[in-house]
Amino acid sequence: MxxxxxxxxxxxxxxxxxxxxxxxxxxxxxxxxxxxxxxxxxxxxxxxxxxxxxxxxxxxxxxxxxxxxxxxxxxxxxxxxxxxxxxxxxxxxxxxxxxxxxxxxxxxxxxxxxPLAPDLEALHREGRTLDSVEAGAYRRAERTVNHKGLAWFRQHALLPRLPVITNEADEVCELPTANLFVQFDGALVTPPLAAPCLPGIARAVLLEVGPLEGLPVVERALPLADLSRVQACFFSNAVALAVGVPHLLGRALPDSLRLAERARAVLEARALHEG
Amino acid sequence: MxxxxxxxxxxxxxxxxxxxxxxxxxxxxxxxxxxxxxxxxxxxxxxxxxxxxxxxxxxxxxxxxxxxxxxxxxxxxxxxxxxxxxxxxxxxxxxxxxxxxxxxxxxxxxxxxxPLAPDLEALHREGRTLDSVEAGAYRRAERTVNHKGLAWFRQHALLPRLPVITNEADEVCELPTANLFVQFDGALVTPPLAAPCLPGIARAVLLEVGPLEGLPVVERALPLADLSRVQACFFSNAVALAVGVPHLLGRALPDSLRLAERARAVLEARALHEG
The missing domain is CATH 3.30.470.10 (Aminotransferase class 4, branched-chain amino acid transferase, N-terminal domain)
Structure with missing residues (x-):
């Protein structure tokens, strides 16, 4: 590889x-x-x-x-x-x-x-369906999840299925290799580090840059049940930057692709700026 | 090394x-x-x-x-x-x-x-004090803990302090590199695999062989609070076999060394038998 x-x-x-x-x-x-x-x-x-x-x-x-x-x-x-x-x-x-x-x-x-994965452009164009949950796999404030360690097997073993990982309080944490953002209640919400989740680089940039399409970007505990009410969803990491989720746990979210595209544009512009 | x-x-x-x-x-x-x-x-x-x-x-x-x-x-x-x-x-x-x-x-x-650690004989003779707890570090039925994986960093990072690791229900799970046995309520009790803990080889042998000094050897959920009432304690792994704990979380348990010695004898005899 x-x-x-x-x-x-x-x-x-x-x-x-x-x-x-x-x-x-x-x-x-x-x-x-x-x-x-x-x-x-x-x-x-x-x-x-x-x-x-x-x-x-x-x-x-x-x-x-x-x-x-x-x-x-x-x-x-x-x-x-x-x-x-x-x-x-x-x-x-x-x-x-x-x-x-x-x-x-x-x-x-x-x-x-x-090399970049050959399907990255298709992933950006079509997004990625998320259709499973790994319930309670993390516990709140679990320390090692905040660090990208070589002992990454828990996440590695989940990669093919790409489930939404939750904690013992049924709150959303992250995906095995990405942070999650959802449009919900007039904001763009991502789980807090204590959920726990990785302090992703793209995640931090999006939080710093601020409103995306008029939506304030906020860290907030995100009950799994609330995913049934979100209006759009994308995930972020340092390689794909942002990928839309047109289908989330069985619900169609057609606005996700456009929102992810906007997030990618913000990340690309900011990367240029930081040099 | x-x-x-x-x-x-x-x-x-x-x-x-x-x-x-x-x-x-x-x-x-x-x-x-x-x-x-x-x-x-x-x-x-x-x-x-x-x-x-x-x-x-x-x-x-x-x-x-x-x-x-x-x-x-x-x-x-x-x-x-x-x-x-x-x-x-x-x-x-x-x-x-x-x-x-x-x-x-x-x-x-x-x-x-x-090589064997040079202090193994002293460890057998004098035992090892346990004086700290890593509370809620595991969650019940956490799957990866049941497998000794190369992603062993959580345990590796705790090794120097050798805390008693508990789960979210304040039940004892294991030590970073050993299973725990306590004499309690007329039995020799070790936490169940779903605590979770590693299915240690010495642990399995002791469970199979049965009564030690007349004490039935049983898997049973072990609330952390019960450690204040145990009469003796040792830990087991495949290298040291069994090590007495003469001081457990501030309590003196002088019988631990003798019990560990008995467990070592059982394990050594059984190892000979299995060839």
Missing amino acids: NLPTVCVDGVVQRWEDLRLQDFAQGFFFGAGFFTTFRIDAGRPLFLARHLARLRASLAAFPTAVRAPEPALLHEDAVRDSLRRGLEADPLMGARFTGVGKLAVSDGHVLCTFR | NLPTVCVDGVVQRWEDLRLQDFAQGFFFGAGFFTTFRIDAGRPLFLARHLARLRASLAAFPTAVRAPEPALLHEDAVRDSLRRGLEADPLMGARFTGVGKLAVSDGHVLCTFR
Whole structure:
């Protein structure tokens, strides 16, 4: 899945040359964190935010994960390392568009690259139906869910079905790999971090930028039962940015695609602005 | 931490030669399972049980984890592969006493070895105080807790403190790396798998073998509050077998050491019997 060129601690290497030994705590215990981001024509989107989240996760678990030298997670160092990785690989090049991943474990920073999923345009055009719920899979304020850890198996195992994950109070948390936004009661509502859910980069940007099509964007506890009354729905992540949900748990929500398109436009504009 | 010789899919290799690429799903997503067991003078204890648990975990998540060829997890094949690994390493040899670990991910079976912790004898002699609780960290019937997954970060992060983990109903579940047994109301009580807790190998053997010092061994929901009334306590895992808890959440339980010693004797005898 990964392209053949990677960077480890800023040094360009070949994926096939990396040793398991150097990432043993990440492998055996999931003791590490990662983040996945979009690269547009060589430019990583929201890189500073992704790095800030990685640093926050390392700070939250100072003994359980061996952090890399702080300089290795500075924005300029990572940007430079990504650039050299792209330029070193004839399959990518300086103007590569695709997906980057930063994984941090065992004192190392690993950057890998892969192409965009071929169906991303269709996903943007047609949206994605959500038709199942994983009830009570999270508990409120569960701490590890707020960090994108290498121990990501609970979410990984749910990915093919993409259920709406709820907590023990039947409140909506997130999707396995995305935050959820719904148009409801005159606002664009997304669950609070304590639901719990991942502090997604696109989610944070949408909350900061503010009203979308006149709808204030707010964090608010979202009972699963309320999904039967929402007017539109999309989900967000750092790669697809925003994807409309034209069918949510059996209800048709035709306005979802347009709302997701507006959210994508906001995210793309903001990414340009942040450089 | 690992000794230099390992086996992958039955082939003896050097730990430093393994490639991250071959274990990528285990590393990035915690998509795999592991088990850790004692090796006494070259003999892996309860190997058939450890393999049965690995196979059950693979069967429980058939799409999320790429299983190895079934033959690679047959008892004879693994026993043979362990033997060849021990004989190949001058630091171990055919009569090695220590710890083995089997990790399964990405279609591979990885066996690694390490020495016994130098303080294991002291741990058996003196026991281990338990003085903290991780309240509500698990929820009842949480499925992934019943499988020893490579996404083991929640437990890994709690290891240094070794708290008693409870669920949302304030019932005892387990310790981060051990099952808990308490003498209470004329029985030796351990929480049920649905608490949830790991189906530990030593735990299963103690339940099967039956009365310990005249106490029937039973699975029963164990409210945290009841710990203030127990008469003795030990914890079990496949490496230390059983460790007494002479101090539990501030209470002295002097009988714990003797009870743990009895449990160890039962486990050692049973391991001999199972060959």
